[in-house]
Amino acid sequence: GDMADKVEKTFKFVIVGGGIAGVTCVEQLSSQIPSAEVALITAGPHIKAVTNYKQVSKMLEEFDVEERPASVLEEKFPNLTVIHSAVKSLHTQSHSVETADGRIFGYEKLCICSGGRPKLLTQENPYVLGIRDTDSAQEFQKRLSKAKRIVVVGNGGIALELVYEVEGCEVIWAVKDKAIGNTFFDAGAAQFLIPSLEAEKPERAAPCKRPRYTTEEPAAGASHTFTAGLHLSLLLFSVEYQCEVEKIFTSEELLNSQQQTLRPENGSWPVYIQLTNGKTFGCDFIVSATGVVPNAEPFLYGNNFALADDGGLQVDDHMMTSEPDVYAAGDVCTACWEHSPLWQQMRLWTQARQMGWYAGRCMVADILSEPIELDFCFELFSHITKFFNYKVVLLGKFNGQGLGPDHELLVRCTKGQEYVKVVLSGGRMVGAVLIGETDLEETFENLILNQMDLTPYGEELLNPNVDIEDYFD
Structure with a gap:
């Protein structure tokens, strides 16, 4: 067909995405079949590499993530070609990928590792900071040092974790559930982690009760032990339950809007956030910690990928998508095999590495027509x-x-x-x-x-x- 004529080169393996999943997949493929031609298509000049890897126990692993020039990988694997471009489209019928700069590459097996992007509350807004991992943490720390009040939206353990570094910054946390069903925290962990429960202003302190552990959710609007604990430590912490973001606007827009409901409090803030419960807060900036959206769009047009409810590419227990010879790993995919009762997918570095590694193993097993078992790492989260x-x-x-x-x-x-x-x-x-x-x-x-x-x-x-x-x- 038309596409096939323009193919510049066909590789045995093509991997899209220079994050942890993609790079780990490339390393697996290159070391298992050193003679195979491998291409890594990645938009940026840098890739994310796993460094200081330590197997802590049978299941637990520790490692750092570092940005490295992509050339480091090419030096390590002579059969690897790095193609610096974004993907414009994928043609699963003709087994080819078109890059943004107009080049077309063929593949025998493809692995999509295009990751996820923070679910942002609005289109680019200088007052909204998306936090999805510790790499956006430095930027957060920098801005926090000057802030008097921030609003955190979403169940973002990472955002809350960072807030503690700051003295005297007021935090308002908007959560869509009736309780903080936080990914990382529960009432007790929060009370342990948030330091200095000895409040500086004794007259406002209440005795710190050991939280009662119950599995029922508190009634709507009931103050959660969690909040009580946080109030004591920060004296500047409040939670707005069961609400989401209605609107975000600047102080100019606020003054120009004739809505009486939006009267600013004393003093003017750089940005205002209106919640669905009708309350409006001014603050220095907003932290969006509402998770990630799989980056699947560029691959969907003209193809028949089965998607999961969260927008991820569905993969089976061999990391295969619904399209022939197309695999996926990391944040872009959703594990749609029957999970072990002790495992769940959470879009984290560890899982990106494990999935990239396993996808590489599966691709090789397929080429060599060898059977492969679901990896042990998926037994236990x-x-x-x-x-x-x-x-x-x-x-x-x-x-x-x-x-x-x-x-x-x-x-x-x-x-x-x-x-x-x-x-x-x-x-x-x-x-x-x-x-x-x-x-x-x-x-x-x-x-x-x-x-x-x-x-x-x-x-x-x-x-x-x-x-x-x-x-x-």
Whole structure:
């Protein structure tokens, strides 16, 4: 056909996207079949590389992410060609990709690793900062240092995590649920993590009650223990529940608008945000922490990709999309195989690396007609990160995701040192949050994987005077 005539070169493997998933996939393919011609199509001059990789336990891995010039990869893999351009269109029928600069490349197997982009509240707005990972953190820190008040929109643990660095900045948090069903935090973790519960203004402080752990949601409008804890520490923290963003406008637009409802408070702020509950707040800037949207658009036109509800490309347990010879990995894809009961997809660095690695393995297995099993990393969700300079380990259904009301929580908290939460279902451990140097990750990982009945141990499981490893090694 027309397309086929203009193909400049055909590669065995073409990968689109120079993020963690794409780069990891390239490394897998190049090291498994060193003779295969591989192309990486990426818009920017830099790629994201995994550095300082450490396997911490069977499931847990730690690594840093660094921007590197793409040439670093080409030097490492002689069979790799980096094509610096965005993708304009994909033609799955003719197995070819057209780049924005008008070139056309053929492929035998393609892997789409185009990532996700922050769900932004509005079109580009200098007062709205999208936060989706710690790499947007520096920019956030910089702007925060001068801010008196910010509004955070979305259940963004990352945004909240960063707020703590700042003294005396007021935070208003708009959440669409009736409670903070936060991805990373629960009431207790928040109380542990937000430092200096000794309020500076004693007359406003209330006794800090140990949060009661319940699995029911508080009634709409009920103040959550979480908020109480935050109020004590920051004295400047409030949550607006069950609301989303109606409108964002500048102080000029505000003055010009004749709406009486929008009278600014004393003093004028650079930006105003109106929420669906009718309240309007002025602030220095707005943090949008509402998750990511898979970057699938450039590939859809003229093709028949099955999409998941979240807009991701559906992939099966071999990371294959619904189009022949097209794989996908990382934030752009949605895992549509039947998940292990202890795993969930969350668009994180760790999963981008695991998916890119596994997609590469699957592509090679397919070329060599070898069978391949779903990788072990998809058995148990595991993630290590840092919050407030504490090590944080998340395992399994760490927030009781999808467990319904029958699960129970055990919590141990040593202020300023560690916070340990265990999620049990039917007497078996199904999830855990470990904050601080707890040294429990391997033991808990094993207890979750082997699904041992822990009923006989009861509360003793978290007794700090009992060396739990002695029981289970």
